Structure formats: C-alpha cells, structure tokens
Amino acid sequence: MTIREIARLANVSPATISLVLNNKPGVGDETRKRIQNILKEYDYKLPPKNKVPMKNIRFLKYKDHSMIVDGNAGFISTIIDAVEAECREMGYNLIITTVKGNFKQALKILQEDTSDGIILLGTEIPPADYPLLKTIATPMVIVDNIMSREPYECVVMNNQETTYFALKYLSDLGHSEVAYFKSSTEISNFHERSLAFYDCCGALGLTCTNTFELTPTLDGAYDSMKEYIGNGAKFPTAAFADNDTIALGAMKALQEAGYKIPDDISIMGFDDIPYCTISDPPLTTMRVPRRRIGRRAVRRLCERMQEDPINSNVKILLGSRLVERQSTCPPRKK
Structure with a gap:
C-alpha cells in the first residue's frame, strides 16, 4: 500500500495521511482515528529515511623535532580547535x-587515507x-x-607583510638600529621572516647591528642568549x-644580566601566544x-573537494595586526 492508496481508502488527501503518520496537528480527531484504523488494518509503516553518511576530514599533525609544533604554547592547538569547530559546523567528522x-x-x-579530504599541518615539514x-590523491x-x-x-x-609592519612600528617609535633574534632551527615560516627582515630593514632605513641565533624554545632561547651575553655581546635599542x-x-x-626592558632594549615578538600577556613586562607582538x-x-x-584538482592551486595569506604592550618604547637618551 502507498500513501496515495491509503488516502483513496480514507477519502482524504495524501497530505492528510502524512500529517497523521508524522503525528502533526491539522487533522480532526474523528478523521485521524479513521486513518489510524486503516493504517493499522493494512499494517502501513513509514519507510525508513535514507541516512546520508557523515563525510570525514583527516587532520594530520606532523611533528619533525616538535620545537615549534609543541614549543610555541597554544599556537597550533588554537588552529586545531578552529578546524574542529568549523568541521562540526559544516557537518564533517574530524x-x-x-x-x-x-x-x-x-x-x-x-596515501592510503579514505577520508573525503585532508588538512596537513606543514609547520615542520x-x-x-x-x-x-x-x-597524495585525496583533496588536501x-x-x-x-x-x-x-x-x-x-x-x-x-x-x-607582518614582518614589515613589526619593523615599521619599531622605526616609527624612533629606533634606527635593530637586532634580529633569529631561530637556529629553520622552518618555512622562519625562512620567510628572515628574508623579509633584511629586506624590510633596507626599505625602512633600519640598521641590523647583530643577528643572534637562538634555540626556538623558552629554555633554549634563554640558554642561547645567556651564552651570547657571557661572550660580551652588545645590543642596540x-x-x-x-x-x-x-x-x-x-x-x-x-x-x-641587568638589562631593563624596554628602557635599555625594546623587544618585539611574533604570534601573540598566551604567555605574552603574563610576561614581565607583557610582550609587544604581531x-x-x-x-x-x-x-x-x-x-x-x-x-x-568540489573542484577539478588539476586546475586548483590557491595560496591564502592572512594578515596579522600589532598588539602593543609594555616591552617596547621609544629609545631612551643616554
């Protein structure tokens, strides 16, 4: 029996049968009872709804040495949290x-993944x-x-662009010389920043007095800088x-070592991780x-996932913004 056949027997419209089947209002009690009796007599049940399987997205978190992925507190985890929230909102299983x-x-x-799409953390590749x-054949x-x-x-x-705006901020404060606290471990982002640093210094008329290569962890950077200071390193403003x-x-x-921040040297960061707000002084950063x-x-x-993969090659660059705190100030007159 179909809904149309039930409707013909009950002398009502198919829409009325649907209202009764789904327990919705809009049908009189007597009519509803008569339809329910016919449905029972012919043992009619709603056909099961076809469930659309939830599509999967795989997030692969690759770590080489882990110094950046795990060491830059809260940075990567925030990206992953946003990926998870967006997948949930768009109906994907992550x-x-x-x-x-x-x-x-x-x-x-x-290569063996059967997900509908892949997001790959490329920080340390x-x-x-x-x-x-x-x-990789899967959309990624x-x-x-x-x-x-x-x-x-x-x-x-x-x-x-972010490096340029950071250095321009220091230049606008009145600094003419700047040191570069460079990571001793290279990743793509640091390579991009390094190229930008020297290029932007030239464009802004800044002099790079020294490049200090520091291990990109809290303890590592601390130990590396202590060694430079112990060897008599001098610092600009x-x-x-x-x-x-x-x-x-x-x-x-x-x-x-006795340096006052920012009176003796202003320090500019990059990322705005949570630790920036609780350092003493709080860190100016991008x-x-x-x-x-x-x-x-x-x-x-x-x-x-909906495009022709052969014709797809998009690079999305997102801008950053200055967060001014107390680790920077105009150069002090000595």
Missing part, C-alpha cells in the same frame, strides 16, 4: 592523527619532502607552511624575534589570526 619524526609514515597514512606530497590543504614553488593548496599567515617563544626566553636572559587560519583551511578544503 579525525586527528599525529605522527612524529617519520615523514614516510605520515606519507603512507595520507622540511623542503626536501615537499615534492613527496604530489603522490596545508596549513602553516606556504610551500613556495610547489602546487599545493596552503593557508598561512603573511610573513612578509630594539630587537625583533622570529616568534614570541624566542622573544620571551631571550628577554628573561637579558633581564637577569597577532597571527590562528582561528581564521583553521576556519579558512576547512572552507578551502570543502571548495577543493
């Missing part, structure tokens, strides 16, 4: 996989391994690595760091839109 120090294993997981990702978006000169979809902060973790570790070592990176990665992946 599967998070972590692989440490074995890119071949990560590559194998991606070395350039030598970039070409290997061409073997890479976050936190621009992967220059490679045909991959990427969502990352605009390192060149301002410094720019590759990220906040380096800036905070270096600042602690400088303070222990706020990277971590949540926007995560959200845009999911949205771009959804678009990617």
